[in-house]
Amino acid sequence: MGSKYVLGVSCFYHDASAALLKDEVVVAAAEEERFTRKKHDASFPVNAIKYCLGSQSININDVDYIGFYEKPFLKFERILYQHIDSFPKSYKTFVSALPSWFSEKLRVVKMFKKKLNCKKPILFIEHHLAHAASTFLVSPFKEAAILTVDGVGEWTTTAYGFGKENEINLIKEIKFPHSLGLLYSTITAYLGFSVNNSEYKVMGLSPYGNMDRKTNPYYDKLKQVIDIKQDGSYRLDMSYFVYHYKDRMPSQKLCNLLGGPVEKRGVDMTQRHKDIAAALQMITEEVITKILKHIHSETKMDDLVIAGGVALNSVYNGKILRNTPFEKIWIQPNASDGGTSIGVASYIYHTLLRHKRSYKFDNAYLGPSFSTDEVKSFLDKNSIRYDTFKDEKDLIEKTSSLLFEDKVIGWFQKGMEWGPRALGARSILSNPLNPKMQEILNAKVKHREKFRPFAPVVCAEDAKVYFDCDDPLPEPVDYMLMVYSIKEKWRNKIPSVTHVDGSGRLQTIRRNQNRQYYDLIKAFGKKSGIPILINTSFNIRGEPIVCTPYDAYKCMMGTGIDYLVIDKFIVKRDNNLQHAWDSEKYTND
Amino acid sequence: MVGQKSFGENIGVVVNSALLSVVYFAGVGVTSIVAKIGGKKFLEKDLDESGKSYWSDLSLGKKQIREYYRQF
Numbered sequence: 077m078g079s080k081y082v083l084g085v086s087c088f089y090h091d092a093s094a095a096l097l098k099d100e101v102v103v104a105a106a107e108e109e110r111f112t113r114k115k116h117d118a119s120f121p122v123n124a125i126k127y128c129l130g131s132q133s134i135n136i137n138d139v140d141y142i143g144f145y146e147k148p149f150l151k152f153e154r155i156l157y158q159h160i161d162s163f164p165k166s167y168k169t170f171v172s173a174l175p176s177w178f179s180e181k182l183r184v185v186k187m188f189k190k191k192l193n194c195k196k197p198i199l200f201i202e203h204h205l206a207h208a209a210s211t212f213l214v215s216p217f218k219e220a221a222i223l224t225v226d227g228v229g230e231w232t233t234t235a236y237g238f239g240k241e242n243e244i245n246l247i248k249e250i251k252f253p254h255s256l257g258l259l260y261s262t263i264t265a266y267l268g269f270s271v272n273n274s275e276y277k278v279m280g281l282s283p284y285g286n287m288d289r290k291t292n293p294y295y296d297k298l299k300q301v302i303d304i305k306q307d308g309s310y311r312l313d314m315s316y317f318v319y320h321y322k323d324r325m326p327s328q329k330l331c332n333l334l335g336g337p338v339e340k341r342g343v344d345m346t347q348r349h350k351d352i353a354a355a356l357q358m359i360t361e362e363v364i365t366k367i368l369k370h371i372h373s374e375t376k377m378d379d380l381v382i383a384g385g386v387a388l389n390s391v392y393n394g395k396i397l398r399n400t401p402f403e404k405i406w407i408q409p410n411a412s413d414g415g416t417s418i419g420v421a422s423y424i425y426h427t428l429l430r431h432k433r434s435y436k437f438d439n440a441y442l443g444p445s446f447s448t449d450e451v452k453s454f455l456d457k458n459s460i461r462y463d464t465f466k467d468e469k470d471l472i473e474k475t476s477s478l479l480f481e482d483k484v485i486g487w488f489q490k491g492m493e494w495g496p497r498a499l500g501a502r503s504i505l506s507n508p509l510n511p512k513m514q515e516i517l518n519a520k521v522k523h524r525e526k527f528r529p530f531a532p533v534v535c536a537e538d539a540k541v542y543f544d545c546d547d548p549l550p551e552p553v554d555y556m557l558m559v560y561s562i563k564e565k566w567r568n569k570i571p572s573v574t575h576v577d578g579s580g581r582l583q584t585i586r587r588n589q590n591r592q593y594y595d596l597i598k599a600f601g602k603k604s605g606i607p608i609l610i611n612t613s614f615n616i617r618g619e620p621i622v623c624t625p626y627d628a629y630k631c632m633m634g635t636g637i638d639y640l641v642i643d644k645f646i647v648k649r650d651n652n653l654q655h656a657w658d659s660e661k662y663t664n665d
Numbered sequence: 666m667v668g669q670k671s672f673g674e675n676i677g678v679v680v681n682s683a684l685l686s687v688v689y690f691a692g693v694g695v696t697s698i699v700a701k702i703g704g705k706k707f708l709e710k711d712l713d714e715s716g717k718s719y720w721s722d723l724s725l726g727k728k729q730i731r732e733y734y735r736q737f
């Protein structure tokens with residue numbers, strides 16, 4: 077019997093993606109934004125699907141099953157109910173948002189026919205089940221408690237249950253309009269950041285605020301908008317919100333409560349903003365901690381998997397094992413909606429088709445990769461000046477020297493990462509020991525808000541030396557999903573990766589995951605005394621992470637990255653100034 | 666041709682908006698009013714300050730594969 081192929085697809089909300097299983101193994105997965113170059117592209121992921129199929133040299137007719145990440149009619153029902161509930165206040169959104177339901181969101185089957193000439197039936201998996209499957213079915217656990225928290229699926233916004241072998245049961249839920257994810261997004265919008273994009277910035281801002289419940293005035297204020305029960309279940313006072321009938325989120329009443337109007341995009345953050353972010357983070361942590369303690373007492377399971385947008389709250393994730401009775405935790409790197417394509421495919425293969433589980437997710441490099449010949453031909457065709465490393469040792473030696481000399485390196489190796497973080501395949505690397513490096517990186521490439529430090533990468537076995545991390549080291553740290561404290565004595569040695577509260581959002585790397593990256597960090601450590609690098613995503617501000625050699629080269633030439641190390645080649649920006657341009661003139665972030 | 670096309674699109678938008686407005690006031694509006702008179706709630710927004718829990722039962726687990734071909 078030949079292999080079975082199962083394709084999972086998510087789209088039309090945000091972060092459209094596709095994932096392909098060959099039997100139980102995820103062999104390819106990518107988000108549509110990387111191909112279309114539109115950040116968080118939600119459109120039907122025809123490019124991501126084609127990439128997945130091409131990676132296995134098959135076509136859509138070779139796929140045995142196709143799954144979609146929600147039940148569209150149930151979601152549409154919810155939308156209609158929202159309008160009925162809020163009539164006539166929702167008139168504007170009704171007229172502006174409804175057409176997309178008839179043109180695409182309710183026509184998923186037609187979309188497959190039109191875009192891929194595919195006449196196969198599609199399986200529709202409930203959204204939170206897709207979230208649950210995206211983490212549990214590819215986790216290392218045979219049994220685990222499951223928590224899913226996002227903005228909203230069909231109706232569910234928060235659910236919990238458990239997984240055993242190849243089955244999942246979600247047993248309790250909280251329904252729209254009450255949503256911890258949407259509360260986080262509302263405050264994100266209130267602070268002048270973009271919703272479904274910049275929630276992580278609010279999380280990054282929170283340590284600058286007053287993290288003391290008793291003295292942060294916004295903590296008590298924000299507590300008025302949410303009623304939290306002892307078991308972690310909650311409801312929002314909807315008079316503080318308008319997202320259930322408008323295309324905005326906070327109501328005037330919320331603005332009054334927080335003492336000012338919604339902030340304009342890009343405004344400088346004052347202590348008041350920081351305190352609001354801190355209050356929000358404290359309340360989020362309080363709710364999730366209560367929920368997790370409740371789930372633990374209900375399921376009596378010691379292992380935990382989580383998914384949904386809130387599972388990207390790495391600041392809180394790093395506290396879970398300390399704050400709750402759970403002993404182990406696992407999160408899939410693409411924990412938000414993008415990751416549900418893996419969820420539906422795994423759910424079909426394991427749960428519906430009853431295949432036992434033996435696969436465990438441990439390779440995030442599931443996107444397009446390029447052979448040495450492909451890279452060389454790209455460089456040659458475009459008359460790009462480059463040098464070739466003699467061998468891998470030469471590559472590691474020279475690149476680590478450049479890093480030690482404070483050069484900023486675009487690092488392009490292996491398949492593109494799955495999920496929102498760059499993990500050493502499409503990364504910008506630099507020296508964290510230089511106290512000016514945050515400034516240098518911001519001036520040359522990233523142009524980030526000053527309050528956001530960069531992230532460190534360290535080899536897994538060295539993590540304990542520099543960070544106060546859980547022991548044993550949880551695997552989600554490999555995907556930058558857990559923030560830990562940097563040990564006091566190292567903080568002033570690696571200032572550009574140390575947050576104001578002494579924490580760092582580290583990535584740990586194991587040699588079997590990415591040998592060159594691992595060896596590079598070690599070689600840098602030999603020169604500098606500290607085997608840690610700055611790892612930040614390889615992209616132009618406001619754009620998705622680079623996918624192809626063309627994207628990478630264009631990014632270097634449009635920013636101030638000094639060198640591009642791609643496959644066994646090194647391209648120096650200064651040798652190719654005929655292609656230089658200024659990406660900041662075109663950015664839209 | 667381009668002008669014609671965008672003119673056509675504009676007309677489409679106007680017709681769509683008019684149709685949607687009719688649907689909104691006749692369909693959504695009437696349902697909403699009837700529902701409010703009958704006391705039916707379409708979104709559960711009320712807080713229950715004295716209650717112990719807001720968790721509601723969900724039994725989302727494996728069903729027959731044919732159930733998944735449905736979009737609802």
Ligand SMILES: [Fe+2]
Pocket residue numbers: 203207226227228229384385412413
């Ligand atoms: Fe979701």
